[in-house]
Amino acid sequence: MKTETCKLLILGAGPGGYVCGIRAGQLGINTIVVEAARPGGTCLNVGCIPSKALIHAADEFAKARSFAEENELGISAAAPVIDLGKTIDWKDAVVKRLTGGVAGLLKKAKVRFVEGHATIVDGKTVEVGSKNGPVRIRAEHLVIATGSTPLELPFLPFGGPVVSSTDILSMRGVPAALAVVGGGYIGLEIGIAMAKSGAAFTIVAAAERILPQYDAELSNPVRKRLEGLGITLHVGAKAKGLSADAKSLIVEAPAGEIAIPADHVLVTVGRQPVTQGFGLETLGLTMDGRYVAIDARCATSMRDVYAIGDVTGDPMLAHRAMAQGAMVAEIVAGEKRQWDKRAIPAVCFTDPEIVVAGQMPAEAPGARVSLFPFAANGRALTMERSDGFVRIVSDPATDLILGIQAVGAGVSEMAGQFAMALEMASTLTDIAETIHAHPTLGEVVQETALKGLGRALHN
Numbered sequence: 001m002k003t004e005t006c007k008l009l010i011l012g013a014g015p016g017g018y019v020c021g022i023r024a025g026q027l028g029i030n031t032i033v034v035e036a037a038r039p040g041g042t043c044l045n046v047g048c049i050p051s052k053a054l055i056h057a058a059d060e061f062a063k064a065r066s067f068a069e070e071n072e073l074g075i076s077a078a079a080p081v082i083d084l085g086k087t088i089d090w091k092d093a094v095v096k097r098l099t100g101g102v103a104g105l106l107k108k109a110k111v112r113f114v115e116g117h118a119t120i121v122d123g124k125t126v127e128v129g130s131k132n133g134p135v136r137i138r139a140e141h142l143v144i145a146t147g148s149t150p151l152e153l154p155f156l157p158f159g160g161p162v163v164s165s166t167d168i169l170s171m172r173g174v175p176a177a178l179a180v181v182g183g184g185y186i187g188l189e190i191g192i193a194m195a196k197s198g199a200a201f202t203i204v205a206a207a208e209r210i211l212p213q214y215d216a217e218l219s220n221p222v223r224k225r226l227e228g229l230g231i232t233l234h235v236g237a238k239a240k241g242l243s244a245d246a247k248s249l250i251v252e253a254p255a256g257e258i259a260i261p262a263d264h265v266l267v268t269v270g271r272q273p274v275t276q277g278f279g280l281e282t283l284g285l286t287m288d289g290r291y292v293a294i295d296a297r298c299a300t301s302m303r304d305v306y307a308i309g310d311v312t313g314d315p316m317l318a319h320r321a322m323a324q325g326a327m328v329a330e331i332v333a334g335e336k337r338q339w340d341k342r343a344i345p346a347v348c349f350t351d352p353e354i355v356v357a358g359q360m361p362a363e364a365p366g367a368r369v370s371l372f373p374f375a376a377n378g379r380a381l382t383m384e385r386s387d388g389f390v391r392i393v394s395d396p397a398t399d400l401i402l403g404i405q406a407v408g409a410g411v412s413e414m415a416g417q418f419a420m421a422l423e424m425a426s427t428l429t430d431i432a433e434t435i436h437a438h439p440t441l442g443e444v445v446q447e448t449a450l451k452g453l454g455r456a457l458h459n
């Protein structure tokens with residue numbers, strides 16, 4: 001068997017693994033990245049990017065449809081049609097460009113890329129069944145960045161009409177009737193896009209409301225919008241399985257059992273870490289439930305073995321995996337680093353979008369909470385979207401900002417500003433005294449800070 005050696009061996013080329021590889025290459029570390037599928041992992045191939053591509057296409061289609069109906073803008077157009085197959089081809093081209101870019105960046109950083117499924121032999125040895133024959137790789141440091149996969153329900157296994165997020169992101173026709181099991185962000189993002197593309201869409205959520213990781217104040221504008229889009233919502237409801245003819249989803253709803261007609265059932269009830277099927281158990285690592293346990297340096301319980309990204313648990317977000325990956329590369333290069341981020345922003349690309357960074361009001365008892373609505377913002381009105389608000393959680397004694405949240409159309413682009421405010425330990429005054437350009441949605445952030453200081457101007 002061919003043998004290769006390196007200082008740093010990374011298993012998985014998702015956002016965690018490939019960023020770790022690029023940073024290691026920049027630092028002159030002899031690095032190999034092994035990937036069983038395509039560079040970019042879940043994020044680029046079947047996650048963040050393809051879902052946002054479909055959301056964009058669906059928004060454009062919905063806009064075109066609105067022009068075929070009576071509208072206040074005075075625009076008239078013929079009723080549009082969507083060829084989802086063509087949309088998928090375009091999405092695939094975007095994905096291909098980005099995954100090709102990742103391969104190019106690794107090459108530029110002089111990182112060796114080995115395509116194939118890796119199996120751990122011991123903490124310093126891995127075997128890869130590459131297409132050019134098996135390779136044994138010996139390394140001083142090992143990084144586990146194997147990510148996560150969609151969770152399956154035993155009574156609704158994937159196959160036939162029951163699809164995962166991965167399957168639906170490549171579907172070439174709009175389903176006539178789509179039922180989504182799960183009220184989390186992945187099901188809602190994709191479901192809303194499908195509804196805007198013309199599917200009759202029903203959500204079945206076991207929790208008492210959608211997006212239960214957020215408080216009701218934040219999720220309510222999304223719930224209202226679902227009503228506006230004609231989406232049916234069943235909360236406190238449990239999916240039980242398909243009907244005998246496989247044409248309906250059987251649900252135990254609070255009012256009794258119902259059958260929801262559906263030609264496709266999308267199951268999005270969470271994701272599971274990839275910890276099996278590649279010899280991880282031979283290392284006997286300490287686990288944190290289903291996840292690999294790590295410390296503030298992303299070190300596992302075995303010396304020189306690190307874990308990053310989804311395999312280490314929540315929040316399962318691409319940018320967290322990337323930040324961990326860069327940090328581990330620097331640690332392997334000898335730098336004294338540990339996780340000292342104040343906030344990992346999270347965006348829910350529903351309609352309207354939700355952004356959260358730092359502490360929620362319920363996590364900061366005694367904190368001051370100020371809220372300012374987009375309804376009082378000129379730019380929001382000119383964009384025909386005045387739903388939603390910005391909310392700031394601050395310490396009443398020091399005015400230090402503890403958390404910022406927003407819900408509204410297009411607020412995802414505020415995520416960086418929110419995280420930066422927290423990283424820089426900003427106070428309400430820092431934001432209130434920063435001139436925000438007019439007319440922009442960002443002015444609402446300034447008004448929310450002014451309101452927290454008791455001097456909002458447009459309220």
Ligand SMILES: Cc1cc2nc3c(=O)[nH]c(=O)nc-3n(C[C@H](O)[C@H](O)[C@H](O)COP(=O)(O)OP(=O)(O)OC[C@H]3O[C@@H](n4cnc5c(N)ncnc54)[C@H](O)[C@@H]3O)c2cc1C
Pocket residue numbers: 011012013014015016017034035036037038040041042043044046047048049051116117118119145146147148165186274277278308309310311316317318319320321347349
């Ligand atoms: C539909 C959807 C939408 C999403 N939207 C967002 C979003 O908007 N924003 C956001 O931040 N996050 C989003 N996420 C989550 C995001 O995709 C993940 O948090 C991120 O991809 C995790 O990165 P990772 O590097 O830990 O793992 P992954 O991206 O899962 O990559 C792991 C890689 O390891 C490889 N691998 C596994 N085992 C082996 C092995 N034995 N040998 C070789 N290779 C192996 C896999 O093939 C895979 O490519 C979304 C996820 C989904 C499913």
